Every structure is written in structure tokens, then in C-alpha cells.
Amino acid sequence: MHRFWALLKILLINYFGISIFQMKTSKNRKPYFKKIGLVLLIIVALAPTIALYVKLLVRGFDALAPLGQEGAILTLGIVLVSFIVFLFGIFYIINFFYFADDAQSLLALPLSGYQVLGARFSVVLVNEYLSALPFLLPPLLVYGIKSGASVLYWLYALVGFALVPLLPLGLATIPTVIIMRFANLSRRKDLLKILGGLVVIVLAVGYQFLFQKSGPNAMDTAYLQHLLTDRSGLMNLMSRVFPSTRYLGLALINADQLSGLVNLLVFAGLSLLVVALAWLTGDKLYFKGLVGSTETTVKRKKLSEADYRRAGKGLPPLLSYWAKEMRLLFRTPTYFINSVMTNLLVPVLLTIPFFIQGRNQETTMPWEKLLSEPRGQTIIMAIIVGGIVFIIGSNAVTATSISREGRELYVSKYIPLSYRKQILAKLLSGYLLGMSGAVLMIIAARVLMPLDNYLIAMLVGVTLVAVIPVVEAGLLIDLYNPKLNWENEQQAFKQNFNVIFSMLLAILLGGGIIYIVIRYIHTPVQAALFILLGFGLAALFLYYFLMTWGVRRCHELEG
């Protein structure tokens, strides 16, 4: 066990950088303040969203209280967090268990599988607590305060908070470890691991989806009645995704009774059981999924004359530079997972909550009514464009495009390709990936709701322009202060503040569009014109800035 703690400490220090551990001793407080500033910035950026969430919870509480079902807001929070932890967990685990550079070096140490896996699991867990906080804290507080809960409730809430991420993270670990074990058998390991990650996510989502479908339909009248009359009806409905979450909900509601304690114990037992299962699986499989995972296959095959001709067709310099970028993006697992997959995942993530409701032909969804009038169409349009802006900001393709070059930056400096063209090539990568995310998002929207072709055409048109300034802004952020000094590709992404800045910017921009359009604009055509004009002007301005200051900055940068 001693070894386990030693390892955990090293991994934590490694992951969170110098931060907490060295700050106390170091005299130079500047980076410290920088980090605090950043945290404050994140809080400010998230504040409006959280305020909205709290408002919804309070309303929900008031609406459900007469039915005696106010406890449902707790379940809502717990289920939401479980789901987020589960999906993020798969990403964290793939990234941190398999693609971290120190993964290999740990193989040489006298540690057993579960020790290494356990230590890494714990680091991921710390991350998950941070992600869970904004989602779980509000419902716990709202319920506790509004129901005038006892000390015991607060105690249970605290324990519950600590327990919630365990089960979904354990659930995410098991299939990932198994699939990675087999992916490692193949010859194209990188590729297969990426595909493995995708498979896990698809399976997970598919499972949730089927699970939902098999239950009674939420829109069935008799069932609705039961939902509303049975005291824990709503809670049962929501907790179907993660059945165990029910016990925590019951524990909190009945905190003052013995049944509360029993439920809490059941929940804790289930959570720990799943974690134990995950560690056990990991003990058997983790190392096997790692050994030799950086080996690449070597064909050593002689190329034929035809191969040379095919490869040697030639591209204009700018396009060739762009193609090189795209190849590196798609072939480097860290880049692929964090950039390309974000594009795919966000639309899926946004779609899931609607699928969970289950959809059938007779009943109409609330937004279907919305879509029948211009005001509603405007709102939907704003939300979709805002969502797209958010995706593009979070894939950080351009916001890491200089950072990703790292020590190879010198190549860009000595080749006879102007910085102007290099900037254009980088914008092109970001634009194309961004547009692919946007198209997926529009498709997801079309699946969910009956958008008419006219509206879809307008959305596509608006998006074609709206993507540009977001992509440009990302590149400017990275040009201003690229992270070039990294040892492994993980750091170029995971320890790069530019990614966070780009996401924050996207939240502000996306939120801004949604707010302004919903507040002041009433028809889709006006909204489209407004967004086109605003983003078009921003695109031109930022382009000018990139071509002047940006080019100068490229010249100044010395790898």
C-alpha cells in the first residue's frame, strides 16, 4: 500500500504540474496568481449557466413539492453527474491510462497492475470531482435549504458527493481496459486504440439508449399518472440510466429515518463493489494492454515505380502543409481524441438527453410546438449556432496549432513557405474540422426535431461564416503564447492554457449569440442576418489582425 501512495503522489504532482505542491515553497508567486486568475475567469464564465441551472432547480422544487416529489431534483443532479462522469471517464482513462508518456516507464517499476491502475484511477477521480462540482452542488444545496434539511442530510450529502463518481468511473474503466487489451494485439496499435475508444463510447451510449427504450414510455398517459402520483415515480424514471443512483436519492430524502442510512449503505456498497471489480479487471488486463504499445509495425517493403509516382503527384505548398497538419492531427492519438473526437462527441452528448426521453410519433415534444412559429425557430437557430460555436472552440484545433509543433517549430521557420500561407493552412484545418462538427450538429438537430429545409439551408449558410472568427481567434490565442516546450504530445493539449482560453471564448461567444438573439430578435431571417453580419465583420477584422500582427509574431517566435 505504501508504494501505491508514493505512486499516487508522483502522478498527482505530474498531472497538476507544479501547482499546489511547489507553490508553498517557491518564492515566485506569479504563476500562482496566474492560476488563481484563471480559475476565477472560469467561474465568471460559467456563472450565468450555473445561475440558470439553480433557477431551474428552484422552480422544479416548487413545482414538484405539491406532489411530494421534490426529491426528483436530487436524482436529476445525481444522474446527470453520473452520466458526465461516465463519458468523461472514458476519455480520461484512454488518455491517462494508455496515451500518457509515463505509462511505459511505469512498466519497468516493481509495481503490480492494480497499484498502477489504482493510482491512475485516483488521479482521474480527482478530475471527476472537479467536473462534478458545478452539477451536483446546486441540487444538493437547493434541496437542503428549501426543505430545511437536518444535519444528517448534510452529512449524507457530503458522503454522497464523494461516492457519486465512483460507480460510473468504475463502469467506464471495465470495458475500456478490456477493449484496450485486445486493441494492443493488433499491428496498428494507435489506430485500433482510437477505434477502441470509439467503440466503448458507442456501446455505452447504445446501451443507455436501449435501456430507455425497453422501459415504459414516459409519454404514455397511464404511466404519466403513475409517475406523478407515486412518491418516487419521477425518481425511478430518471434513475433508470444508472439504477444505483436511486439509493442515494432515497438516502437523502429519508436522511432522518433509518431507511436513509440503509439506502446510503447500499449505495456505498454498490459503488465500492464496482470500483473493486474495475481494479480487479485492471490488475489482470492493464499491463497487457500497455506492453509494447508504442511499438509500430514495420513493413520494410520496397516501393514500386507506381508507388513512387502515386506518392509523388505533388501539391501546392500551402495544401501540402495543410495535409501534413491533418495527417498529424489524425495520427497522433492525443490530438485525435481531444480535437477530432470532441467534434464528434459534443453533438452526440447534446443529443443524448433528448433520446433518453424516448420519442414516439403520437406525442409532440415541447420544441416541436416551438418550431411552428418564427419566434421559436429563431430561438432554435440561436441555440444550434451557439452550440456549434462552442464545439469549435472546444476542439481547439487552431488554439493548439502552434503549440502542437513544439520543438519541430523550427521546420516551419526554415522552409520557404511564407508565414501568411502557413497561417492560412492552419486556419483551413480548423475550418474544415469545425465545419464537420457543425454539419454533425445540424444533422443531430434534424434527427431530434422536424426542421424544415429552409431553416436548415439558413443554418448551413450562417455556420459557414460563423465558424471563421472562432477559428481565427483560436489561432491568435495560440500565437500570442504558444506552449512549445513539451516532452510528449499530451502536454501540448492537457497542460495548455490556450485550450481553456479557447473554450472560455467559445462559451462567451456562443452564450452571447444565444442571449442576444433570443432577447432582441424575432424572426429567423433577422437572426441569420445579424449573425452573418456580426461574425462576418469579426472574421474580417481578425483576418486583418492575423495577417499583420500574426505574421510578425510567427517571425518573432523562436522554437
Place this chain on the structure above:
Amino acid sequence: MIEICRVSKSYNRGQVKAVDDVSLTVQGGEIFGFLGPNGAGKTTLIKMITGILNADRGSIKINGRDIKDSPLEAKMQFGFVPDDPNIFSRLTGIEYLNFMADVYQVSSEIRVERIQKLLERFEMSTAAADLIQSYSHGMKQKIVVIGALLHNPPVWILDEPMTGLDPRSSYDLKEMMREHADAGKTVFFSTHVLEVAEKVCDRLAIINKGRMIFCGSLEEIRTHARENRSLENLFLELTENA
């Protein structure tokens, strides 16, 4: 031809003077060696010639094109082999070579032939389809050398090119440098090994702690060394380093 005129460069806001007021001219048709112990400032100077670093002071011209005023034309003039060949490990050899050919705008007829010829010469034909990641240090070095020669550059700049090459490839490389110079082109390379410099160069410069101590032919340096004690000391140091 490379013309370097009173070039200086310091790191860390002037705390480390890496290159201090260096001037030299390399003519076409010669192999010019740039000799100095580790940390002498060789890489720094080469990075300034190639436009990777900006000089604090002074000017650099490659075949008459100033690297600061007309960088693209200047960059077209040379092929560059860096000291650290760890590049684009996720491209295959052939992809890398075609990328280089694209940037230097080598037409597709010419490149197909040249790539094949050079790969064969360095015995890299069978590795070209594999990821650079799977190459040994020497193989990476070779693929970079090939990449630098695709546009048949009038000036060839190499930073410590022999390190990591096996004797056979090292010999081949020297031979190619000779051929290049004999065709009237310029070859400029750095090394910390006196022996290498002695065998290959027509002329050489010795640099230590950022300052150029000597510039001339091998003959001149030998006579000079007998008269001048400090130069001899440096020579010793260099020999020991090798």
C-alpha cells in the same frame, strides 16, 4: 555563397552571448567546416543563417539574398540538415520527402526520379513506406539529408551531420558533400570533431564561446597553430572532445 557580416546573438536577454560579432564568407565550390567545442555557438549561427533565429545584429546573405529582407528567396537557396533529426515521426518517409518536395516546389517528374535515386544511395528504399517513428537515429538522419537535397540546392547547410551515422553512411555523406562542392555549389557544415573537419573541408573556421578565433585553409591553420599557443590549446581541447 554565404555572406555573414558582423552577426551577434544572445539568449536570456543578453545574459548568454552565444554568437559574438562573427563575420565570414563561404564561396561556391568549397566545403566550409565550422569547428568548435560543444556550446561554442555553432548551432546558433546556423539557425540564424537558416532563418530559425533572428540575429540581434548583423546581416546574412545566401547567394545574395538577405535572410531578413527577402526570406523566401533566401530559403529557396539552401537545403538544411538540422542537428536533431527527430521530426514528423508520424509521417512515413515517403510522405515526408514529398512534403519537402512540395514546399520547395520540385516538379513531380524530377522528384520521383530524385527520391528514388537518393533513397537507393542511402539504402533507405525499403524503409520509405514506414513511419519515421520506426527509424533508428541514423535512418532519421538519412531521410532528413535526402529531404534537404531534393531541390538540388545551391547551398547545403548541415549541423553536425556525421553524428549518429554508421561509418558507411558517413563515408557516403562526405562523398556527396564533395560532389556537391565540385559541382560549384556551397557546402557549409558544423562539427565538433577535428578529424572530420581535417578530412573533408577546403576551408574552416574555429569558434569558441561565440567568438571566431580563426578562419582559413587547413594549411594556414597548421602554421598558425605552431605560432599561437592559445590556438593550440583550443586544438587540444577539440581533439580531446573527439
